[in-house]
Amino acid sequence: MTLLDCLRVALTALKANLLRSILTTLGIVIGVASVIILVAVGTGASSEVDRQINALGTNTLIVSSGDRRMGGRSSGAGSDRPLAEADMVAIRDKVSGVVAISGQLNGSGPVVYGNANWTTNLSGIHAEFNAVKDWPVASGRELTPSDIRSNAKVAMIGVTVAKQLFGENDPIGAMIRVKNVPFQVVGVLAAKGQSGVGRDQDDTVLMPMSTARGRIVGRSQVQNDQIGMIHVKIDPQISLVDAQEDIENLLRQRRPPLPGGEDSFSVRNLAEFMKARNEVLNTLSYLLAATSVISLVVGGIGIMNIMLVSVTERTREIGLRMAVGGKGRDIMRQFLVEAVTLCLFGGLIGIAIGVGAAALVALYAQWPVVVSPSVIALAMAAAAATGVFFGYFPARRASQLNPIDALRSE
C-alpha cells in the first residue's frame, strides 16, 4: 500500500467523521499556535529588548529626585527637593569614572515655524547630553558649553519635529518660535525611534539648560539652579554598581533624607531595568512553551483516544483488508498516516491562528514579530511527531488484530 493510497483512505475516514476529527485536533491546534506565537513573539521581543538595552547604553546611570519607591518622582508635597547644578558638579568632580554628564529638565509646549505648529517635548540639557545618550546630531552641530553659559536661544530638534515643521526642507539655521520665544535651529538629532514604553523619542526639542529654565519650563515652578534629572555615563572599565554606590553616598551627604528616613533621590541603572523586563519576557516564553508542550501532549492523547475508537469501529474493515491480502505493516501504516494527517490538519489550523495572533501582537506591541519558514516547519514537525508518537499504539493494535476475529466483529 503506497503512501498515497494510505492518504486517500485516511482522508475518506476523517471526512466521514468531520466534526469529530476537527474537535480531536483542538489540542494540536492550540499547541501549534502557541509554538508559533512563542517563537515569533519571543525572538521579536528579545531582539527588541537587546536593541533597547543597547540604545540606553549599558553603562549609564540616571539620577532623579524623589525616592526609589515612587519611581523617581516626587513622594509628596514639601518632601521634594529638585536636583541642582551643584549636585551635578559634585558628581562630576567627586565620583571616579564619570565620562560624561548632563541634566535633563523636561517640559512641553508648542513650536511654530511659519504656518506649521506642533506641540512637542521640550528639554533643557547640558553640552555633554549627546555623548551621555550616544545620540549624535544627523546634521548641524551639538550645543556647546558656551551656549549653556550664555543662555543662547539655540536648539537641536528631533526628526519628528523637523518633519512636522519643515517637511523636506533643511531646518538648520531656521528660526522657530518655542512658546513664542524665537530660537535658531542648530542641529537635527539622529533618528532614535521608540522608547521602551512606546514614546516617540524623536518628538523633542533640546535647548540649553539655562535657557529652558528661564523661559520654557515656566519661571514660577522652577528654582534657578534646578536641572531635572541627571544622566551619568560611566567609564566601561569601571563597575557600574560601584559608581552607583559612590553617587548614592555622595548625594546622601548633600541631601537630607526624607522624614521616613529614605533617600530623597534615586539612582537607576536602566540597562538592569531592561534586563529585568527581559526576564519577565523569558518567563512568559517558558509559560508559552509549557503551554504548547502540554497542549501537544493533551492533543496527542486525544488523537490516541480517537484512533483507538476508530480502530474499534473499523475492526471489520481491518479484517477485510487483511482477508484480501493486507499485511500487518499495511494496516499499521494506514492508521499511522491517518493519525499524522489528523495532526497535520490541526497543525495547519494552528499555524493560521498562530500567524494571525503574532500579527496582532506585532500590531499592538509594536515589536518586530518574526514568523520565519523554519518556525512553521518546526511547528508542522512537532504536529507530525505527535501524530506518529500517539498514533503508534492504536496503529499497532490494529495491525495485530487476528483477521478472523476482526472479520467477525460487529
Place this chain on the structure above:
Amino acid sequence: MEAHSKPEGVAQRPLIVADGLVKTYRMGAEVVKALDGVSLTIAEGEFVAIMGPSGSGKSTMMNLIGALDVPTTGTLAIDGRDIGALDSDELADLRNRSIGFVFQQFNLLPRTTALRQVMLPMLYAHPKPENPEELARHRLEQVGLGDRLNHHPRQLSGGQQQRVAIARALVNNPKILLADEPTGALDSKTSDEIMRLFTTLNAGGITVVLVTHEPDIAEWASRRVLFKDGHIVEDVRHAHRGVADRGMVSAAQRGSEAAE
C-alpha cells in the same frame, strides 16, 4: 469470458489438500473441537458446496482453506503451499494472490465507490498492476455492474452489493473463490442470479467452494460435502451441469430435491 467446459472424470491437479485437520478453540477451561480430523482434497476446477448443521465446523474449514487461520494439527496445502509453514505475511500474500473471498454480509467498505471496493485487493498486490482502475472496471462489467461504478454500497441492492464483492474477490485472478453463505442475506431470485454467476465463473476455470444451508443452492455445485460435529459425513459428486442446463431445472424438480 471464454466458457470452456472441463473434461469430466479426468483427474485434475489437486488444489486444496487437507489431511487430518484438527482445529480447537479454547474458551477458558473448555476446549471446543471445531474440526476433528478432516481430510479433503479439492481439485482445480471443482465446484464444491459444503453443507451441515450449524456449528458443524463449516466456517472453520473455510477460514483454513482461505489461509485466514492455521490448523491446530494436521496439514493443509493450498495451491501446493503448506499453510502451517507460512508466517502471517506469507499467508497474506497467499490470500492476496490465490484466494478470493465472498461473505454473507458482503463486507463492503462504507462510503467507498464500487470501483474503489474492487481496487482494494490490488492495493496490497506485489507487483502492483499498472492499470488497476481498468481491471476493476472490467471485473464490474463482468458481474453486470458496468453502469454502477461510482455507486456507494448504500446506493446498491443486496444482490448488487454481493456482485461488487464477487468482482472484488476476482480482481487478482485467484485460483480459488471461497464463499461462506453468499446467498444467506439474499432472496431466492437474487440468490439464483448469484449462483448463475458462480457457475459461469467456475466454467471459466476457477475453483469454487461455498458454504450453504439451502439444498437448492447446493445443487448448483458439482460436489457436495456434508459436515457434522467437525467431521465429513458425506461427500458426493454430481454430474456437472452447465448454466443453460441449470436454468431449465423445473421448480417441481428443485422442490423434490430440496425435500430429500
